[in-house]
Amino acid sequence: MDVRVSGVRKEFDRFPALHDVSLEIKSGELIALLGPSGSGKTTLLRLIAGLESPTEGKVFFGDEDASLKSVQERNVGFVFQHYALFRHMTVIDNVGFGLKVRPSNTRPAKDEIRRRSSELLDFVQLSGLEKRYPAQLSGGQRQRVALARAMAIEPRVLLLDEPFGALDAKVRKELRRWLREIHDKTKHTTVFVTHDQDEALELADRVVVMSQGSIEQVGTPDEVYDKPNSPFVYGFIGESSRLPVRIENGTVWIGEKSLGLKADRPDGDGMLYFRPHDVELVDGSNGCIAGTVVASRRVGATRRVELMVAGAEERIEIGIDADHPATELSGIAFRPRHFRVFARD
Amino acid sequence: MALGFTLAYLALIVLIPLTGLAWRSASLGWAGLWHVATDPRTLNALKISFGTAFVAALINVFFGVVVAWVLVRYRFPGRRIIDAIVDLPFALPTAVAGIALTSIYAKNGWIGRWLDPLGIKVAFTPIGITIALIFVGLPFVVRTVQPVMEEIRTEVEEAAATLGANRFQTITRVLLPGLQPAILTGFALAFARAVGEYGSVIFIAGNLPYVSEIAPLLIVIRLEEFDYAGATAIAAIMLLISFAMLFIINLIQAWSRRRYGYGT
Ligand SMILES: Nc1ncnc2c1ncn2[C@@H]1O[C@H](COP(=O)(O)OP(=O)(O)OP(=O)(O)O)[C@@H](O)[C@H]1O
Ligand SMILES: [Mg+2]
Numbered sequence: 139m140d141v142r143v144s145g146v147r148k149e150f151d152r153f154p155a156l157h158d159v160s161l162e163i164k165s166g167e168l169i170a171l172l173g174p175s176g177s178g179k180t181t182l183l184r185l186i187a188g189l190e191s192p193t194e195g196k197v198f199f200g201d202e203d204a205s206l207k208s209v210q211e212r213n214v215g216f217v218f219q220h221y222a223l224f225r226h227m228t229v230i231d232n233v234g235f236g237l238k239v240r241p242s243n244t245r246p247a248k249d250e251i252r253r254r255s256s257e258l259l260d261f262v263q264l265s266g267l268e269k270r271y272p273a274q275l276s277g278g279q280r281q282r283v284a285l286a287r288a289m290a291i292e293p294r295v296l297l298l299d300e301p302f303g304a305l306d307a308k309v310r311k312e313l314r315r316w317l318r319e320i321h322d323k324t325k326h327t328t329v330f331v332t333h334d335q336d337e338a339l340e341l342a343d344r345v346v347v348m349s350q351g352s353i354e355q356v357g358t359p360d361e362v363y364d365k366p367n368s369p370f371v372y373g374f375i376g377e378s379s380r381l382p383v384r385i386e387n388g389t390v391w392i393g394e395k396s397l398g399l400k401a402d403r404p405d406g407d408g409m410l411y412f413r414p415h416d417v418e419l420v421d422g423s424n425g426c427i428a429g430t431v432v433a434s435r436r437v438g439a440t441r442r443v444e445l446m447v448a449g450a451e452e453r454i455e456i457g458i459d460a461d462h463p464a465t466e467l468s469g470i471a472f473r474p475r476h477f478r479v480f481a482r483d
Numbered sequence: 484m485a486l487g488f489t490l491a492y493l494a495l496i497v498l499i500p501l502t503g504l505a506w507r508s509a510s511l512g513w514a515g516l517w518h519v520a521t522d523p524r525t526l527n528a529l530k531i532s533f534g535t536a537f538v539a540a541l542i543n544v545f546f547g548v549v550v551a552w553v554l555v556r557y558r559f560p561g562r563r564i565i566d567a568i569v570d571l572p573f574a575l576p577t578a579v580a581g582i583a584l585t586s587i588y589a590k591n592g593w594i595g596r597w598l599d600p601l602g603i604k605v606a607f608t609p610i611g612i613t614i615a616l617i618f619v620g621l622p623f624v625v626r627t628v629q630p631v632m633e634e635i636r637t638e639v640e641e642a643a644a645t646l647g648a649n650r651f652q653t654i655t656r657v658l659l660p661g662l663q664p665a666i667l668t669g670f671a672l673a674f675a676r677a678v679g680e681y682g683s684v685i686f687i688a689g690n691l692p693y694v695s696e697i698a699p700l701l702i703v704i705r706l707e708e709f710d711y712a713g714a715t716a717i718a719a720i721m722l723l724i725s726f727a728m729l730f731i732i733n734l735i736q737a738w739s740r741r742r743y744g745y746g747t
Contacts, residue, residue, distance in 0.1 A: 226739075
């Protein structure tokens, strides 16, 4: 089911949690909403589910205006961060709940509900635990029950709010891969919220980067990582270094020195962004950024050095080979392979 | 160490007096005990005590859950005041409550004057007793249910809604079953309190033998007649019934705790 969010604004007591958000989700896609705390991810997810109603704007499921429908009618699977399982029901009763509360003309027979529930439990690899109560399960198992419960109603969209947020790192990784497998099998249109960029990049077909109630960028993991379209995305996803620069006639300058980089921006002050590990070292001192090493530390397979760049106040970091001979106070010159210049804030 | 202390303390405070009670009533012998128990006046007093206490506890369960729900889920001006008022029956000397209720429900009282033409008599009848018992029992239900309700995340309700459950299904299938152990505890406490209540009841009850005389009052009457054996016999019977009821409630609770895994 295609989902379209169109010009949605949401205010809580005059506090704007989302401004003018539009987003198109294609049928069968796995989409990640990624952003720092308070950026409006949960709010957007709840608006799609119908748990919140927009102050302005609309949500479409296919061609149908979902804004006119209640939560119950929207038929969405929602998985909450803290599972929200019914603790007085066994695992299998939790999974079957959505089918049991259907009106009698669409409710499957009891046996059929049982059969489908255990099938789903099989699918989420929890067979054998049907009779347990939620209190008798581990966090990861509970989350899988929650997912099975959401899938039982054959939802038009599956919405997951930080599904792995409350789990430890190892279980998170396992469940992450597992969720991808499940998605590839079921092809449910799925939106999940996370503030873990690794999770978003590894799992999603497309990533929606959010900040302060707006969408900053939507793109494949490669696009948002390799071609961030705003300083925020540069800073939020992966590592970035930045230098204050000046644009003259379409080239980038620091002080009186041209860096030999082209930028299609109008003349004036700007901020140069690049990835610390995405640089090439060069000899000489023309057409490059030259600096003096002020600190150096080993990070995994590479070495990270902090540079003082002539003509700039701020220090920057770049990544170099671990066996590079640079030590403190030695000079290094480099050129970023990929970069962008944004307006200075 | 802690266990030993607990047991010693319980023995001192609870068990020794109870043993004394059993000892005293044993002096009557089985036949004597049976005689007291089957005496129509005793039977009526027990019936009134347990009957009114049961009805009052049931009513308290219903309204107590509603009050707790409003206090937990709604934010409105004066919420804190209402929250404080719930505790009033705990703090108020019960005799004061009894006198106040009597004056309100008496034939010429604020409320009694409107009920009287309708032929409803409250003061000096079992209805009056029940009202007094509702008054003293309410905080027990509210205060046991409230914290458990606070723990229920709105997410659980929202989960039910996304799964297609309407409001009624959410309440009956999700919320109430989740609260059932707490409601049961509240009921047991309100009931136990009501069975033992004396101060607020004797004013409004009118204390007519066979009609509105409660068992605790009958005990006092027997004591005043220096019939210590008779008094302790009634006490022992009350104790037995109360104990049996609390035991059953505890069994239900242990069963539901095992099922729902509370406290794990
Ligand atoms: N019910 C509400 N009432 C008032 N303000 C709210 C409400 N829900 C969210 N907000 C506000 O809206 C903004 C966005 O909140 P939201 O929960 O969507 O953020 P989030 O991106 O999910 O953050 P997190 O990663 O911390 O979960 C926040 O500033 C929050 O304080
Ligand atoms: Mg959130």
